Amino acid sequence: MNKKIKKLAFRDLKVNKKRNRLTMISILISVFLISMVMNMGVSFYGYMLSEMKISREEVLTIAFGNKVNSLNYKYLTLYTDKDIELVRSAEGVKSATGVKGFGVDSITYDNGKQIITSTLYGIDKSYLDNLGIKISEGKMPQKDEEVLVGNSISKATKLGVGDKIQVTVSGKETDFVISGVIDYQEEQAFNTVPSEINQMIAVNVKSKYVLDSKYGYISAIAKDVNKLSETGENICKKLNTDKDLKNALDGTGISPIVASRKDVKDMLSTWFDYIALFIILLILLIGTIASINIINIFAITIQEKHKDIAVYKIVGASQKQVRLIYVLQSLLLGVKGSVIGTLLGIIFSALVITILQWKNNSNVIIYVLPFVIGIVTAFLAGYLASRKTDKVDVNVLMNE
16 A cells, blocks of 8 residues: 555656646755755854954953953953962963053154054063064164054054164154064954954063053963963952052052953854754744645645545555655655755855855754755655545535
8 A cells, every 4th residue: 555655645646737837946045044044154153263363362451341241351451470470370371471561652664654553562482472563674673762562553654674764752863773574464353452453553562662561451371271260360350459450440440451362152042042043933934934825735736636646545444554645746746856955055155154154063963954854854744744634524425
C-alpha cells in the first residue's frame, strides 16, 4: 500500500503542476528570506566586533566614569605617577603606562598655517605597543622639542621627519622638530581611537613640557585575557586607596573605571540579543505566513479531490494512509523549495556581504537551519491540511 500511496502522491503533483509550483515558491521565498536574515545578522555581529578592534584583547583602559557603563568613560587629568604604580601593583596586571594631555594656544607650520588641534599629548613607546601601533617613519621623540605626529596630520600638512612646527603656549611660541610619523590607523564605525591616533601630536611623556601635567588615563596590559573583569576590579580597589584622587572625585558621581575588549563584546552581545530576538520573531512570522499559504492551497486541492479521497476510502485506505498522500506531497515540495531557497539565500547574502565589505561569519548551522525550517514548515502545513480529508464522507459520495 505504501508504494501505491507514493504513486498517488507523485501523480497528484504532476496533475496540479501550477498550484504545486505556487506552493513550492511560497516555501522557497520563506526559506530564502530566513537564510538572508540569519546570514546577514551573524555577519553584522562580526562586523560590529571588528569595527571596535584597535588593540589586543588584554589591553585595559583606566579612565573615569560611571561603573554602570564602563565603556562610557572620559579623560580627566587626575592620575599621577603614584596611580600608575598602584595599577602596576594590582593583581593580574602585567604593565601600565599613562597618557598626558597638555592644552596649547595653537600649533602652526609653514609661516603660520594652522594645524587644527589644541592638545599636545605626552606618551611613551609602550602606549603605542599596547595598541599594536607602529611608527611608519622616524622614531619616538627623545628630546624636549621633538614631536611624533599622526598620519592624517602628516598627509594634510605634507610634513615629515625633520620638518618643524610652531607650538604656542601662554603666548610663547616654541619650535618643535618632527621625529616620527605614526602608521595610519583604519577608521572604524564604532571606535574613535583610530581618529585620535591619526590626528595626534605627541611629545615624550618625560618632556619638560608635560612633566608637571597629570595623566588623563592609564593604559595597562592584563596577564590573563580570561580574567579581565577580576583584574579590572583589582585595579579599582588599588586606585581607591589614593586619598588625593578620592578627594578630587568626591561629590562628582564619577570614579575610576576600567574598560576592556570584554566590555565591548558584552555590550555587542546585549545588542545582538535584541537583534536575535527580532530575527526569531521574523522567522516565526515568515514561517506562519508560509504555513497559512500552504494550508490554503492544499485545502483547495483536497476540496477538489473529495471524490478521489472517498474512492480511496472505499477501496480500503485508512484515514492515516489518505493523509499520508498529502503529507508526502507537502514534504516533496518542501524539500525542493527549501533546497533552492537555501542556495539562493547563501548566494545573495554572500553577495550583499561582499558589497558591504563585511566578513562572512556564517557557519554550517546558519546554512542548514533555514533548510530544516522550510521542511518542518511544509510538513506541519501538509499535516494540518491533510486532516481535512477526515471530513470527506463516503456516504455522501454514494448518494451522489
